[in-house]
Amino acid sequence: MRTIDINPEDMLPLTPAVFHILLALTEGERHGYAIMREVAESTNRQINMGPGTLYGTIKRLLEAGLIEESDRRPDAEIDDERRRYYCLTGLGQRVVEAEACRYNELAKLVRRKRLLGKLTKTAPAGGI
Amino acid sequence: MPNNVDGKGVAISVKIYERLLAICPADFRREYGPAMKQLFRDQCRDAWSEAQGRGLAVLWLRVLPDLAKTSIVEHLTSLHRRESLFMKTVQAIRADPRLRATFIRVFALVFIGALVWSDCETYWTPKVYLSTVRIEVQKDIRDIPIEQDPYFLTTQFKIIKSYSILTNVIATLHLYEKLAAQTGDTPWTMDQTYLNLFDKISVQRTRMTSLTEISVKNPDPKLAADIANAIVNTYRESCLEKWKQERDMSIAEGHSTRRSIPMEEIPVVTIRDPARPTMRPIESSLEIFSRWMFGGTLAALVAGGVGVWLGHLIRRFSHRQGTPP
Numbered sequence: 072m073r074t075i076d077i078n079p080e081d082m083l084p085l086t087p088a089v090f091h092i093l094l095a096l097t098e099g100e101r102h103g104y105a106i107m108r109e110v111a112e113s114t115n116r117q118i119n120m121g122p123g124t125l126y127g128t129i130k131r132l133l134e135a136g137l138i139e140e141s142d143r144r145p146d147a148e149i150d151d152e153r154r155r156y157y158c159l160t161g162l163g164q165r166v167v168e169a170e171a172c173r174y175n176e177l178a179k180l181v182r183r184k185r186l187l188g189k190l191t192k193t194a195p196a197g198g199i
Numbered sequence: 200m201p202n203n204v205d206g207k208g209v210a211i212s213v214k215i216y217e218r219l220l221a222i223c224p225a226d227f228r229r230e231y232g233p234a235m236k237q238l239f240r241d242q243c244r245d246a247w248s249e250a251q252g253r254g255l256a257v258l259w260l261r262v263l264p265d266l267a268k269t270s271i272v273e274h275l276t277s278l279h280r281r282e283s284l285f286m287k288t289v290q291a292i293r294a295d296p297r298l299r300a301t302f303i304r305v306f307a308l309v310f311i312g313a314l315v316w317s318d319c320e321t322y323w324t325p326k327v328y329l330s331t332v333r334i335e336v337q338k339d340i341r342d343i344p345i346e347q348d349p350y351f352l353t354t355q356f357k358i359i360k361s362y363s364i365l366t367n368v369i370a371t372l373h374l375y376e377k378l379a380a381q382t383g384d385t386p387w388t389m390d391q392t393y394l395n396l397f398d399k400i401s402v403q404r405t406r407m408t409s410l411t412e413i414s415v416k417n418p419d420p421k422l423a424a425d426i427a428n429a430i431v432n433t434y435r436e437s438c439l440e441k442w443k444q445e446r447d448m449s450i451a452e453g454h455s456t457r458r459s460i461p462m463e464e465i466p467v468v469t470i471r472d473p474a475r476p477t478m479r480p481i482e483s484s485l486e487i488f489s490r491w492m493f494g495g496t497l498a499a500l501v502a503g504g505v506g507v508w509l510g511h512l513i514r515r516f517s518h519r520q521g522t523p524p
Contacts, residue, residue: 103234104241121265122235122242123223127272130231155234 077162079169082135088128091118093137093159093167100141100158103129129157137163208255209243216262222270224277288504291511298507305506306499313495321487325381326480330423331414332431333405333472352411356402359413359434365393365400367437368429372422381418400430410471420476427474435468 085093095101095109107120120128132138141156159167181187216239220232239262246254292299336355358364366389369375375392379385387395399416413430417423482490 103238107238107242119261121262121269122238123262123265123269125238126231126235127227127269130227154237 077136079162079166082137082166083170083173085166085170086128087118088120088124089132089137090167090170092125092128092132093163093170096138096157096159096163097167100156102154102156104154106157132163133157136160137166206247206251208252209240209247212243212255212259213240216266219263219266222266224270224273226277227273288507292507297514298510301510302503302507306503309499309502310495313491313498317488317491317495320491321484324487325418326484327416327418327482328420328423328477328479329414329416329481330420330427330474330477331412331472332427332470332474333410333412334431335409335469335471336411337467337469352404355411358437359402359430360397360400362393364430364433364437365396367433368426369393369396371433372425372429374426377419377422396426400426413474415474416481420478424474424476431468431470431473435470438468 091110091114092106094113095106101109103122103125107125110118110120129138133140137160138157139160141158213236217236220228220235223232242258242262243255246258248254250257292302336352338351369389369392374396375387375389378392378395379387401414403412403414404410405412413427415423415427415430417426
């Protein structure tokens with residue numbers, strides 16, 4: 072399997088769209104519309120993906136082996152059979168964790184530099 | 200998923216989006232087109248329930264650049280994949296000695312074939328020479344510029360290549376014998392000779408000048424020059440003949456000589472550069488050889504590549520046949 076050979080660190084840094092899609096899938100399998108809504112809500116609508124960007128990214132993630140199409144279907148009552156569900160692979164899980172660690176290190180650096188305090192003071196009302 | 204009934208705007212938007220998906224590559228569209236359409240429909244319903252028409256307009260402003268960007272990215276990706284077929288072939292040839300041997304054999308076979316053919320083409324095909332005569336054709340009345348009659352020169356070109364002019368040339372130079380002899384044939388009929396000669400003549404305007412050039416191709420450089428000069432002489436004589444006939448007719452009708460003749464129909468022909476036999480053929484032996492060798496090398500490369508793929512497929516097929524179920 073390719074997941075054994077590939078080091079997750081080699082795939083970093085991820086683009087914001089890829090990172091948010093992988094993050095949305097950490098809580099379980101989702102279809103395209105659910106991923107898009109999850110990303111929009113979790114970023115306060117700062118990242119609003121169109122269908123092209125979403126499925127273009129999904130295609131590349133499938134090719135890279137970070138996600139896979141899921142065979143399992145939710146309840147027939149809430150399921151639309153035309154929808155395609157996606158879930159993280161083992162490699163995808165490790166890559167998103169590695170990216171989260173990288174962000175964490177970045178956040179620590181920002182705190183160490185006391186950038187956050189300066190920005191809060193200089194930011195306008197309703198800003199950061 | 201929202202349960203509200205779709206507005207008309209939503210249905211129209213989805214239809215338009217479905218049409219616009221045609222700008223994406225066919226493979227991508229086949230795989231993700233229905234899902235993208237479904238997602239867009241969901242987005243339309245959300246936008247409609249939030250702000251109706253305005254919501255849809257905002258959504259379109261976001262979706263159109265997204266679709267254009269996706270189309271460009273996916274087209275570039277598919278282009279890159281097509282290129283990699285060539286790289287795959289190169290890698291397969293490098294990696295597998297048997298495929299390399301197949302490639303070399305096919306390449307050598309086609310290349311040697313092209314080499315032999317180019318030699319035959321170079322030495323057996325008779326060389327063809329081109330002789331050109333340059334003339335100036337003007338209307339007799341100098342104050343009517345040619346620009347006012349855009350068809351004047353085109354008409355003269357047709358007259359120069361007309362049956363009456365060329366048959367005159369054929370009879371004067373005995374071309375029915377000479378041209379037939381060049382192909383080892385018995386003398387041709389007038390019509391046969393005319394058709395043969397017609398294909399060997401080109402009449403055109405010399406670039407950036409008001410001159411007309413009449414070019415004749417023939418394996419005999421002297422005959423080519425003679426034909427070109429004879430065409431001009433016959434054409435000039437026919438113009439004069441026509442002018443004389445018109446003049447005689449008008450005199451017979453009692454008019455003063457030149458005023459009543461439609462002079463603008465009669466061109467004045469001046470030879471600026473008569474045709475001379477040239478010793479340089481249209482295409483030299485080296486040029487013919489180079490052309491064939493270039494084509495032959497390309498054909499050998501393509502044939503070698505096809506040979507590699509065929510060899511690869513045959514090996515895979517025979518491997519499957521030999522494998523127990």
